[in-house]
Amino acid sequence: MNIQKKINNIQFIGSSEKKGDFYLVKGKITGTLEVECVKCLNTFERKVDEEVKYKIVKPPYHGFDDEYDIIEQEKFDLEKILKSEIESLKLDYNICEKCKNKEFNKEF
Known part of the structure; x- marks a missing residue:
């Protein structure tokens, strides 16, 4: 079965298949998400x-x-799975463009 779900700017497009007592879901998550840079x-x-x-x-x-x-x-x-995936992406190691090439104090 084809499925499509959108939460804010994030969209899932894919398919699900029931196999006995479980489901297999394959698809793609696309869009934009506001995240916080871990450096600045x-x-x-x-x-x-x-x-x-x-x-x-x-x-x-x-x-x-x-x-x-x-x-x-x-x-x-x-929807619950997608919300969890969004929270996981927000907690990822996100670095903005300004901080990607900056040197920060490093401990040796």
Whole structure:
């Protein structure tokens, strides 16, 4: 089944397939996100363009998958997954253009 979900400036386009008691979700997350630079703490817009693969399973899950990120949910909720992905991107090591080439005090 083709699926599309948008939250603010971030969009997911992909597909889901039910396989027994779990779902396989493949797609792409695109858009722009306001993030904070880890060096100067100023906010800036980060372009997002990521391929994602999720295996949605009911908890507790004790397996492993090399190809898919495992997400435990009682009920398949793409909006919750996308919001979590957005928060993860905000907490990433984001560096603005001004700080990319600056030398900062380094401890040796």
